[in-house]
Amino acid sequence: MNLEAKNITVSYGNSVVLSDATHTFEEGKISVVLGPNGCGKTTLIKALVRKFANTGKLAYIPQEIYGDVGLTVRETVALGRYDKSRFFTGETEEDRKHIDDALKLMELSDKQDRIYDTLSGGEKQRAMAARAISQDAEWFIMDEPSSNLDIVHTKHILDTAGRLVKEQGKSFIIVLHDINDAAHYGDEFVLMREGRIIKVSDTLSAELLEETYGTSFGEVKTSSGQTIFYAS
Amino acid sequence: MQEHNNHSDRFLIKLTIAVIMLLCVMAVSLCLGSSGVSIGDVIKYFTGRGEMIPKTTLTIIGRIRIPRTLTAALVGGALASVGCIMQGVFRNPMADPSVLGISSGAALGAAVAIVTGLNGVIMFGAFTGAYIGAIIGALVTWLMVFTIATRNGHYDTSSTLLAGIAISSIMSALITVLMTLHLEQMERVYLWMLGTFSASTAEKTKILVIAVCILMPVLIIIAPRIDVMKLGREAALTLGVNQKRTLAITLAACSALLAMCVANSGIIGFVGLIIPHIVSFFRVTRMRRRLALSFFTGAVFMVVCDTVCKTVVAPGELAIGAVTSLIGAPYFLILLMRSRIRSGKEKTSV
Amino acid sequence: MKRKLLALALCLSVAAAAFTACANSDSNSEESGASVAEDTFAYPLTLTDAYGNEVTVEEEPETIVTVSPALTEIVYALGGEDKLIGRSDWDDYPADVFEVQSVGNIDMPDVELIVSLDPDVVLASSIFSEEAYNALTDAGITVVIIKDETSLDGVTLYIETVADVIGLHEEGQALAMGVSDEIAEIYNEAAQTIADDEITVYYAMSFGEYGDFTAGPDTFINDIIEYAGCVNAASDADGWSYSAEQLLAADPDIIIVPDWGYESFMETEPYTELTAVQNGTVIAVDANLFERVGPRNVDAVRTLYEYALDYNSVAHAGA
Numbered sequence: 061m062n063l064e065a066k067n068i069t070v071s072y073g074n075s076v077v078l079s080d081a082t083h084t085f086e087e088g089k090i091s092v093v094l095g096p097n098g099c100g101k102t103t104l105i106k107a108l109v110r111k112f113a114n115t116g117k118l119a120y121i122p123q124e125i126y127g128d129v130g131l132t133v134r135e136t137v138a139l140g141r142y143d144k145s146r147f148f149t150g151e152t153e154e155d156r157k158h159i160d161d162a163l164k165l166m167e168l169s170d171k172q173d174r175i176y177d178t179l180s181g182g183e184k185q186r187a188m189a190a191r192a193i194s195q196d197a198e199w200f201i202m203d204e205p206s207s208n209l210d211i212v213h214t215k216h217i218l219d220t221a222g223r224l225v226k227e228q229g230k231s232f233i234i235v236l237h238d239i240n241d242a243a244h245y246g247d248e249f250v251l252m253r254e255g256r257i258i259k260v261s262d263t264l265s266a267e268l269l270e271e272t273y274g275t276s277f278g279e280v281k282t283s284s285g286q287t288i289f290y291a292s
Numbered sequence: 293m294q295e296h297n298n299h300s301d302r303f304l305i306k307l308t309i310a311v312i313m314l315l316c317v318m319a320v321s322l323c324l325g326s327s328g329v330s331i332g333d334v335i336k337y338f339t340g341r342g343e344m345i346p347k348t349t350l351t352i353i354g355r356i357r358i359p360r361t362l363t364a365a366l367v368g369g370a371l372a373s374v375g376c377i378m379q380g381v382f383r384n385p386m387a388d389p390s391v392l393g394i395s396s397g398a399a400l401g402a403a404v405a406i407v408t409g410l411n412g413v414i415m416f417g418a419f420t421g422a423y424i425g426a427i428i429g430a431l432v433t434w435l436m437v438f439t440i441a442t443r444n445g446h447y448d449t450s451s452t453l454l455a456g457i458a459i460s461s462i463m464s465a466l467i468t469v470l471m472t473l474h475l476e477q478m479e480r481v482y483l484w485m486l487g488t489f490s491a492s493t494a495e496k497t498k499i500l501v502i503a504v505c506i507l508m509p510v511l512i513i514i515a516p517r518i519d520v521m522k523l524g525r526e527a528a529l530t531l532g533v534n535q536k537r538t539l540a541i542t543l544a545a546c547s548a549l550l551a552m553c554v555a556n557s558g559i560i561g562f563v564g565l566i567i568p569h570i571v572s573f574f575r576v577t578r579m580r581r582r583l584a585l586s587f588f589t590g591a592v593f594m595v596v597c598d599t600v601c602k603t604v605v606a607p608g609e610l611a612i613g614a615v616t617s618l619i620g621a622p623y624f625l626i627l628l629m630r631s632r633i634r635s636g637k638e639k640t641s642v
Numbered sequence: 643m644k645r646k647l648l649a650l651a652l653c654l655s656v657a658a659a660a661f662t663a664c665a666n667s668d669s670n671s672e673e674s675g676a677s678v679a680e681d682t683f684a685y686p687l688t689l690t691d692a693y694g695n696e697v698t699v700e701e702e703p704e705t706i707v708t709v710s711p712a713l714t715e716i717v718y719a720l721g722g723e724d725k726l727i728g729r730s731d732w733d734d735y736p737a738d739v740f741e742v743q744s745v746g747n748i749d750m751p752d753v754e755l756i757v758s759l760d761p762d763v764v765l766a767s768s769i770f771s772e773e774a775y776n777a778l779t780d781a782g783i784t785v786v787i788i789k790d791e792t793s794l795d796g797v798t799l800y801i802e803t804v805a806d807v808i809g810l811h812e813e814g815q816a817l818a819m820g821v822s823d824e825i826a827e828i829y830n831e832a833a834q835t836i837a838d839d840e841i842t843v844y845y846a847m848s849f850g851e852y853g854d855f856t857a858g859p860d861t862f863i864n865d866i867i868e869y870a871g872c873v874n875a876a877s878d879a880d881g882w883s884y885s886a887e888q889l890l891a892a893d894p895d896i897i898i899v900p901d902w903g904y905e906s907f908m909e910t911e912p913y914t915e916l917t918a919v920q921n922g923t924v925i926a927v928d929a930n931l932f933e934r935v936g937p938r939n940v941d942a943v944r945t946l947y948e949y950a951l952d953y954n955s956v957a958h959a960g961a
Contacts, residue, residue: 068399099615106526122524127383129522131577142520143532175577195531327758348918355781356754366704411772416782420772480771483749490753491773493780565836607745607752608731 061117061196062086062225063233064189068107070100070111078103079255087198090221090232093248094239097271099252101235112199116143119192123203123235133179133187134172137162140194162193165220181208189217193224200224201233206241214238218245239289264289303581306574310588314365317592321361321599327352343452358578359497360602361595364489366497366504367557368594369587370549373511375564376571376586377546380518380579381539382449388565389452393437393456394430394464394547398554401429403467403481407474418495422484423555430551433459434448447536449527452543486610489598496556508587510545514579515537563590563614566624573627593620670774683811689803692768692789693775699784702809703762709751710767713788714739715936716804717765720813735930735938753777763807794865794943797820800935809829817937824940825869829949833870834952836889836947843867843946844875844894844918845932847882849903850910854884863932864938870946872896886912893917898946900929925949 063085078100085091087106093101098127102123109120119140129136137195140162141155151159163169166186176187185208193198200221206214222245224230236242242249243264251259251272261268267278269289278292325329329352333345337353345353371389378387389395392605399502405411405425442446442454467485471478520533553560567590568582576582597619601610707728708714716724723738728745742892743759746752749771756764756778757946764778764785778785782879786807798818805814845863848855857863858879867874875894876884890912897918899907904926907913918924931942 108528109526113526116530116532118530120527120530122527125522125524125527127522128385129383130380130572131519135578139523139531142516157326188523197530208538208584235587326752326755329758348758351781352754352757356757356777412695413696414693414772414776418776422772437926476881480749480769483771484773488750490750491771491777493777602754607755608747609750609752620823 061115063108063112063199063231065104065108065111068104070103070107077255078107081107081257081272083257083260084202084234084249085226085231086248087231088225088229089247090225090234090245091248091250092242093233093235093252094242094272095252098204099254100201100255103255104252104257105233105235106204109201117198119195119197119200121188121192121200121202121205123207125188131175131176132173133168133176134159134163136187137168137172137190137194140191161191166190166191167216182210182213184211185209186217197230199231199233203235204237205234207237214241214278221245239264243287243289303576303585306576307581307585307588308564310585310592314588314592314595317595317599318365319362321364321595322353324599324603325357326602329353329357329404348524355494356492359492360489360598361493363492363497363500363556364594364598365591366500367553367560368563368597369591370504370508370553371560371563371594372567372586372590373508373583374546374549375566375590376568376579376582377511377515377542378564379568379583381521381542382453383522385569386565387453388561389546389550390460390561391453391456391584392434392543392547393460393463393553394550395559396460396467397433397436398426398551399429399485399559400463400467400470401425401427401432401479402484402554403470405427406481406484407470407477408430416457416495418493418629423496427551427553429463430547433463434547438540438543442536447539449539454538463598467552485559487560488601488609489612490602492556492608500552500556503548507549508546510541512580512583513553514542515583516578518542518579557603557612560594560613560616562613562620563594566620567593570627571622573631683806685809687806689786689807690796692787693772697784697786699763699786699807703807705728705759706763707745707759707761708733708754708765709770710748710765711735711764711930712934712936713767713804715934715938716801717808719937720801720805720808720810722805722808722810722813722816725808727761728756745801750774753781754771757781757783765804765807783877786796791862794825794862794869794939795822797862797935797939803939821937821940825943828940828943829869829871830946832869832950835871836950837871839954839957841896841950841953842875842892842894843870843896843898843950844889844892845874846897846899846903846907847929847933848901849886849907849913854886854889855882856884856889858882859863862935862939865920866932866942867946870943870950872946888914890915895923896946896950897924898927898932899924900932902928902929923953 065081065083068078069076070083081104109118112118113221137149137157141158144155163172166189168183168186168190171183176184179187183261185205189205206217209217218241221232221234225232249261249264250257251261251268253272257270258271266279266289269277276292278290280288280290282288323334329349333349334353336342336344337350340352372387378389379385382391402422402425405421410421410425412421415424437452437455437459441452467481471481481571517538518531519526520531521535521538525535567586571582571589572587574585576585597612597615600619601612601615604610685699685701689697701932702723704728706725708717708726709730711730711733715735717723718736718738726742729739729742730748730751731744731746732748733739745755748767749769751774753774762784764783766785766787768787768790770787775785775787787805788800791797798821801818801821802814805811805817845857845867847857856876856879857874858881859874859877861882865872875892878888893916895918898914908919908924913919927932927945931938931945
């Protein structure tokens with residue numbers, strides 16, 4: 061299933077935050093949404109979520125959640141199984157397997173009985189990722205899922221995304237702030253600026269980045285052939 | 293796997309204890325009162341040997357003590373449940389039933405009835421004007437809060453909270469104005485609002501039982517959705533939970549419960565705020581379980597407090613609102629201190 | 643949809659406001675207290691109580707509970723204390739009343755206790771809460787709410803109603819007649835002696851930080867003052883409310899202050915500016931004589947009249 065955005069416009073009061081966004085996100089790959097602060101990335105993906113949420117095939121991780129959760133880590137991850145359960149069935153074997161696997165994947169098995177709110181910022185993000193994984197959905201839409209993660213955990217979560225695409229045919233739309241993470245893991249790049257999608261490309265270049273961010277960039281090729289971008 | 297079965301078992305144990313405690317305190321409460329009704333008489337009443345008891349005693353047990361104890365249990369349970377829901381929905385440990393503004397609106401309705409002399413009009417032979425006024429007041433207030441909170445088509449927690457708090461202030465202010473404009477009635481309004489279970493009758497209690505039996509299951513069924521809503525509006529949507537619809541049903545049910553509570557026994561604070569925290573101390577996290585345990589814990593607490601109210605200075609009565617705070621707060625502080633010690637607050641030594 | 647909800651809410655609020663407004667204008671046109679059959683007196687007795695409900699007392703009550711000091715006093719004055727098995731916590735006259743079981747407060751007594759005493763009739767005052775009324779009638783107890791009186795003439799009706807309810811009709815008639823005769827006597831004498839001098843009297847029900855309250859023109863304390871041949875200084879009062887300013891402007895000849903407040907009244911600003919305070923024409927009285935409806939109101943009238951007579955002769959002597 062592809063996710064199609066067609067002429068989406070969102071405004072708050074008098075200011076237009078997203079104008080006429082149109083793009084078909086194809087299944088089976090990692091699409092990265094890039095752009096400076098306030099360019100409408102979160103608005104775009106939230107609009108996508110609202111449009112396709114009732115297909116039951118979407119898992120969404122927002123940038124942050126507000127307020128006390130008050131549940132244990134395991135129970136928080138288990139929320140991802142909510143729409144699969146009915147009133148009296150409680151947790152099934154299948155549910156349990158998905159939850160345990162998600163916890164293991166995000167390396168939270170030893171913390172699963174702690175209260176979510178007592179976790180560090182990075183641990184909370186991993187818990188949210190585990191929750192999304194437990195949903196066993198086709199699509200993952202994630203808003204800056206690694207903002208609080210250290211370099212090891214960032215690599216881990218994005219590697220996991222890549223694996224899920226290759227091994228299980230899942231699809232990802234990820235908003236990332238780190239350009240090099242984006243470049244390394246993304247299959248497709250949706251570049252936004254001032255509420256518009258300005259370019260969609262399969263590869264990143266310094267010129268594209270300049271057009272998007274409005275500042276000059278340089279590139280460096282490493283010995284293993286990887287390209288590193290930097291703002292100059 | 294084993295561990296999580298243990299969690300369920302542990303919860304069921306806690307729930308069972310709460311239910312048994314409720315039955316016990318209710319039994320004790322039924323045996324206590326300012327008249328000389330003996331425990332033997334109470335036992336005879338319940339074991340079907342009603343003919344062996346004097347008629348006055350029958351009336352006392354059946355039309356005074358049972359309604360009163362039952363009302364205290366139901367109101368205590370309802371208030372604690374609404375408080376539990378409030379803290380979950382607004383994700384704020386300081387939330388309590390009053391943030392909806394419904395209690396103040398109900399009190400205003402009752403005050404209007406008292407002040408206009410409509411209170412004497414006893415409807416259907418069983419309900420005073422103040423009772424009906426409280427329910428109408430709650431309805432009007434709920435309409436106002438709902439309308440304000442859902443303009444723009446969004447129904448979210450922050451706009452509801454703000455609307456509720458603002459309207460609560462307006463209602464309370466109107467009550468004060470009403471009282472000062474009708475000084476002769478001021479004492480009556482004030483005493484009505486202070487809250488008491490001594491006005492319980494069999495008719496009012498029957499209605500209360502029906503209301504609770506309808507509304508509590510609604511809340512129990514919808515409770516897990518409140519946990520899902522904590523993930524945020526969009527994420528909840530992906531899990532099939534519509535925030536607007538869930539909020540509408542939840543808050544409507546809570547408002548109806550509050551209307552019944554205030555109509556029956558005035559404004560009683562503290563219970564809705566503290567009981568959910570006590571339930572937290574017992575390590576119950578998921579909303580459906582918290583709700584169930586809050587209900588029974590709240591019921592136990594209220595019956596205990598009401599028993600104290602009616603016996604300590606008989607034939608006078610203590611104010612229930614004061615007793616709930618005086619008994620509840622110290623117990624809460626003890627639990628708080630014990631939990632801090634257990635969780636080993638870190639000490640920095642210089 | 644939302645507009646309709648808001649409109650509905652507004653309509654209900656307006657309706658409530660309209661009720662309040664109507665009720666305000668109604669409260670001035672009062673019904674006279676309970677109405678009783680004229681000359682032929684018999685049970686079952688049906689009367690309209692202060693709530694407007696019809697209450698029937700089937701037969702002469704053997705046992706009664708009174709939940710108001712005024713009603714209790716009247717029962718004793720009628721000689722009906724043998725029937726009394728319960729009284730309010732606030733009852734204090736006559737001293738015998740302390741032997742009787744207390745049932746709690748005047749507005750919200752202990753319902754269970756009353757039911758256990760199983761009285762034939764409960765007599766209560768207007769201040770009795772509807773909730774308590776509801777709970778008692780629900781338990782099968784007959785409750786008669788006797789409406790408060792706002793005129794001294796009404797006191798006789800008050801006494802007669804109580805007497806009729808408890809089955810002491812003749813005693814009631816006699817007591818009522820005795821009360822009104824005595825008052826008439828004092829009034830007639832006052833007409834000859836002091837009425838022309840228009841002595842102004844102020845009843846300081848409450849003062850200072852508790853707020854200024856007095857007996858306005860349509861209260862029975864006002865009648866007490868007038869039957870004693872004097873003039874109510876607070877004739878411009880609205881109900882029971884007054885203000886220190888108005889009091890100073892009125893500057894009454896005599897001031898009546900309840901026992902408990904006498905000393906502080908004499909020393910509190912701005913009352914110290916009053917002529918009566920400076921001249922010492924302030925009487926300390928047992929507030930119950932003046933504020934509690936009943937046969938002892940006669941004593942109140944007499945006390946005031948005799949003091950005013952005295953005051954008058956001093957004033958004339960000084961002139």
